Amino acid sequence: MRRVAVYCGSAHGHDPAFVEAARDTGTELARRGITLVYGGGNIGLMGAVADATLAAGGEVIGVIPTQLVNREMAHRGIQVLETVDTMAQRKARMEELADAFVVLPGGLGTLEELGQVLTGQLLGFGYGPVGLINTHDYWQPLVSQLETMVHSGFLPSRYLTSLVVNPRPVDVLDAFSSWNNPGAKWDQ
Template identity: 55%
Template structure:
């Protein structure tokens, strides 16, 4: 795995453990030589994640819409700041840069981003693994709700089982690496950017 896309909050949240987690993930990715791809912000957990990776000497690629740069939300200290025109383009570019995707604590934006790349995988638009870092059981209620969708027949059990979930980053990276080695490439050669057209 050369680069990992991480989706997470642009706010701090109420629990300081979330910031500690974000900083630790950034540092651990850098130690392992895995580049970080994220939403390019300097605020909240996003900024903490990027700073953790940068302090440890890691590569950090931020992808951010121009309107957010104009609001001075961009992290100017990252290795590479990619400015795009829309949220749709942001997600497509992050998908191109990364080899896998992970959700850390976050809200609506985090959920929207991770669910979109997960649905792209299910539809065969890419073969990159998707996972949730369930540190402290943060995602456990959501994962239970997803199991309910599968039980109700609205989500294939195979799709749910394909999701990588672990309580710590080393365990999650191990599962993602297994998925990378074992998942065939998409049959029709499409890419996520085409979904925006």
């Protein structure tokens, strides 16, 4: 793994543990020499993960739509800041740059990014491992819904099994080293 995309909220959330998890993620990526790929913002958990990566001596690539740059939300202290025209282009570029994906707590945008990567994995687009930083069980309702999809016959169980879910960023990244690609849904 050379680059990990981190999806997360543009807000801090109400629980200080969310910011702590973002900082721990950035610090751990830098410690391992893994480049952070993220949404390019200087606010919320996005800003926290980027700042922590930088503070630990890591490299950061941000991808941000021009409209958000113009609202002065771009992080000007990172090594690489790419601008794109649309949110769809942002997601596509982040997927192109990343070898793996880590998802911290966030809102609808974070959920959409996660859904797109998981769907791409299902369709066999070659995406690497996906991990949820499950701070204070934030992602448990989603994991429960995915279990319902498996039990109802809409999602093969190997996709749920391949999803790494852990509250500690270090454990999520460790699990990536033994991750097995579930392959396209038609392959098995």
